[in-house]
Amino acid sequence: MEYTFKNQIIIDNQKIGFNNPCYIIAEIGINHNGDLELAKKLIDAAVYAGVNAVKFQKRHLDNIYQKNILENPTLESQGTEILIEVLKEVEFTDDDFKKIISYCKEKSITFLCTPWDIPSVDFLERFNVPAYKISSADLTNFPLIKYISKLKKPMIISTGMSTIEEIEKTVDFVKNENVPLILLHCNSTYPSPIDLLNLSLIPTLREKFNIPIGYSGHESEITPSIMAANIGSIVIERHITLDKTMKGLDQAASLEPNDFKKLVQEIRICEKAKGNPIKKMTRGEILQREVLGKSIVCSSDIKRGDIFSERNIDVKTPARGISPQYYFELIGKKSTRDIKKGEYLQMDDLK
Structure with missing residues (x-):
């Protein structure tokens, strides 16, 4: 099947594309620390910042890790051991997710989620989520991508921890499924060193793959994300936190509410300044x-x-x-x- 390139992708009635305002996602992820009230406060902070959507993560650990590793995480690396313990602690129940999705509707903000396994996709489909985000860790997970592709919903895939050859193979795979695709340039270091962001790859990826390109940032500052938007990123995704010093794996690479609001404001100002490619006296x-x-x-x-x-x-x-x-x-x-x-x-x- 020939891939149909889409200059404009619609997510929850929001038009996303090169000639549209940048679509900004506040990644709550696991920064809620398993606390439903904290999750609601983070949604409020995202609304305050003026973003288009918030994004959570949904996983079933027994579908991600082998049984012996879950029973004894010390069998793997120390990093795996720490991660599994954190994920066990912060994972919301299905009922919690229902309340979160309902709260997002109440606050008129789009709910997005990264499913880390197929049962999580089935769960999210009960709420008719408008699009699916694939994490950098699953860029090579073709069974999961294939399963989501059957839904024919827009797919956003991050490219951290991947080689250009792996990205090419995944893009070809999704194109063959003829699913609306947005690729996010990403450095999966938390936080990411500024000198390793390589934002100049953004227009290169757009030219190479002929698909919309965005940016998922994990740096501590806001300037690189503004730059990413200015050089062609049609989506900006950043983690949000109430306090960078809070307990959690992603807090240090997140933006606090006022910084997130400033990021959104600066991107919107740049969009106004960008204007049209014409020379005409005012x-x-x-x-x-x-x-x-x-x-x-x-x-x-x-x-x-x-x-x-x-x-x-x-x-x-x-x-x-x-x-x-x-x-x-x-x-x-x-x-x-x-x-x-x-x-x-x-x-x-x-x-």
Whole structure:
């Protein structure tokens, strides 16, 4: 099946594309620490910041890890041991998710979620989520991607921890499924060092794959994310927290509410400044031009038949006559009329 490229993708009635406002996602992830009230506060913070959507994560650990590792996490690396313990502690119940989704509807903000396994997809489908986010860790998980592809909903895939060859293979796989796809450039270090973000890859990915490209940032600052939006990212995803010093794996790489709000505001200002690729004087510029612009004027009286030369013409402000750009074209021509000193020359004087 030939892939149908979509310049514009719709998620929950929001148009996302190169000519639309940047779609901004506040990744709550597991920053709620398993506390439903904290999750609601994070949703409130996202609404305050002015984002388009919040995103959570849904997983069933027994579908992700082998049984012996879950029973004894010390069999693997220390990192795996710590991660499993945290995930066991923070995972919401199905009832909790129902309440979160209901709260998002109440606050008029789009609920998105990253399913880490197929049973989580089935659960989320009960709520008709408008799109699916695939984590960087699952960019190579073709069984999961295939399962989600059958739903024919927009898919957003992060590219952290992946080689360009793996990204190519996944993009080809999803294109073959003919699913609306947004690819997010990403560095999966928490927090990410600024000098390793390689944001210049964003327009390269767009040109290479001919699909919309976004950015999932894990840096501590907001400037790189603003830059990403300015060079073509149609989606910006950042983690949100109430306090960077809170307990949790992702808190340090997250933005606090005021910083997140500033990020959104700065992106919106840049979008206004971006405008259209045309050169046209504004009304204000026209007024300024009249005051500050230059004209060719007569520096002495000129009679009909006299030759224009550097001795009888000059350049002066304001811009009420012929532009100085025609100064050297005028030199050597005969005047077709009598002109007084100080009078502005006009286009007819070039003939």
